[in-house]
Amino acid sequence: MNNWSWSYVGEIMPDLLKGLWITVQATIYGSLVAFALGLVWALALRSPSRWVTWPVSIVVEFIRNTPLLVQLFFLFFVLPAWGLTFAPLTTGVIGLGLHYSTYTAEVYRAGIDGVPPGQWEAATALSLPRRRTWTAVILPQAFRRVVPALGNYVIAMFKDTPLLAGITVADMLFQANSISATTFDYLEPITVVGILFVVISYPTSLLLRALERRLVR
C-alpha cells in the first residue's frame, strides 16, 4: 500500500488540468454537434417522405444501439484506411456528437410533440409560412421544454469523455494513465481525476436544475 502524497498531487496537477481542459473542450464541441445534428434528425424524421424518414431512422437506430467506444474506434482506425483522417480530438468530438445526437433527436421529438396542437392551428389560421411557423412558434416553445433533458445529456457526455483516451486524445484519464505508467503510482492520479469529474458535473447539474425551474414557470 502506498500512502497519499500531497506533493505528488501538486506535481501531477498541471498535466491533469491540461487533460481537464481537453475533456471540457471535447464536451462543449461534442454537445454543439449533438444539439445541431439531433435537430436535423428530429426534423428529418418528421418529413412527409418515406425516402427521408426510412434511411434516417435506420442510421439513428444503428448509432443509438452500438457502443460509443466501437464508434470511436471505427472513426479513428477504420476511416483513415479510406483516406479520412482527423486529429484525435476532432475524431472524439465527431464520435461523441454523433452518438449523442441520436439521444438529443429523441429529446427534440418529445419537445416538438409537446407543443400544443392549438399552436399549429393558430399558425395555420394566420397563414404563417411553414418555415416561419417552425422558427418563430414551434421551435422556441419546444426549446424551453428540452433544455433540462439536453443538459442531462451534456453531463452524461462529459462522463463519457474518458473513452476518448482509447483513441489517444490527451484527456484527463489519458494524462493520469501516462503519469501512472511512469511512476507506477495510480492512487493519486486516478483519485484526482475522479474528484475533478465530480467538481465539474455536480455544480453543473445544480445549475441545470435551477435553469429548469426558471424555464418551467
Place this chain on the structure above:
Amino acid sequence: MSADSTPSKETANPGVDGTELIRFDKVTKRFGSNTVLDSLDFTVSSGKHVTLIGPSGSGKTTILRLLMTLLKPDEGTIKVGGEYLMHEEKGGKLVPAGEKHIREVRKNIGMVFQQFNLFPNMKVLRNITEAPVHVLGLDKDAAEERARELLDLVGLTEHLDKYPTQLSGGQQQRVAIARALAMRPQVLLLDEVTSALDPELVAGVLDVLRDIAHTTDITMLCVTHEMNFARDISDDVLMFDAGRVIESGSPEKIFTEPEHERTREFLSAVL
C-alpha cells in the same frame, strides 16, 4: 425567401353588399364511420353576422375548422369570395388545391379559438404583428401601428409589452381577437370564444365583439352559447342538428317562434 414573404396586395373590403361570400356545396365530412356533415349546403352573404347554434356534436366546430382549412372535406366544395378554398380548376377539372392556392384564399379568413392559442413565446405586440409582417409583408412600423390601433380597440394598450401568461383569460382572448383582425380578414370565425373564460370575464370579451360587429363590415361566423349576444349581433341564426341546417332565420324568429320541434327543444335547454 419564399413567395410568402413578398408583399401582397391586401384584399379590398367588399363591404356589406350582400354578395355571396361563403358557399358550402354538398360538403360531407366523416371521422371514421361517423358522418358529421352530410352533404351540407349553405351560404353566407358578405358583411352578415351568422350564428350557428345546435346541440353538442352537431358539427358546428367542424364547419368552422373546414373553413379555416384545419380539416379537409371528404366530399363537396367550399368557396370563399368566389374562389374554391381547397380545390383548383385545372383543365376544366376540379383537383385538390396546392398549398399556395389554399394560403391565398385562406388569408381572407381569421379565427378566434376557444383556448385563445396565443403564442406564449411572444409578447402581446408581436403576437399581433407576426402575421402581418411575415404573411402580408407589412414593414415593422406599419404592423406595429396597426397592432396599437387594434389593442386600443380591445382596450389593452397598456399591456402590449407583456407576455400572454401575464394576462387574464379575458385579456388573452381580446389579444387573440386583435391578432385575427390584424390580418384584415373578410371573415371572422368565432368558436365559443368565451366558454373557456371565468364568468366575470365573459362580458368584456363580448362587448369587444359587439363593438366590432356594429362598427365594421366584417363577416362573422359565430358559434356561441351566449344567446343574448347571438340575438344582439346576428343577422341570421342557423340551427344545426346532425350535420344539417334544420332551420334558419332572423334571431327574432328563431328565438321567439321557432318552427322546428328540435329547435324548440334545444332552445328550452339552453335559454
